[in-house]
Amino acid sequence: MAGSRASPVRWTTCARKGLLGRHFARQNAGLLQVVENPLDWSEDDVLYALLVLGADQPGNTIL
Numbered sequence: 001m002a003g004s005r006a007s008p009v010r011w012t013t014c015a016r017k018g019l020l021g022r023h024f025a026r027q028n029a030g031l032l033q034v035v036e037n038p039l040d041w042s043e044d045d046v047l048y049a050l051l052v053l054g055a056d057q058p059g060n061t062i063l
Contacts, residue, residue: 028053 017038025038032052034045041049 021038025034025041026036028049029036032045032049034041034049
């Protein structure tokens with residue numbers, strides 16, 4: 001992976017899924033400037049959503 005910009009962490013595993021994930025995505029798509037379907041989000045979109053709106057998330061990851 002020399003020269004790759006890809007993060008070693010798979011941020012898509014942190015993406016919101018299911019009913020609440022779709023609701024979150026629809027509600028915040030305009031603010032985040034992403035598509036409304038969270039399944040279509042790139043890893044960059046997920047990371048940006050976590051940085052902007054990811055307060056009080058479980059786990060030990062510091063962004």
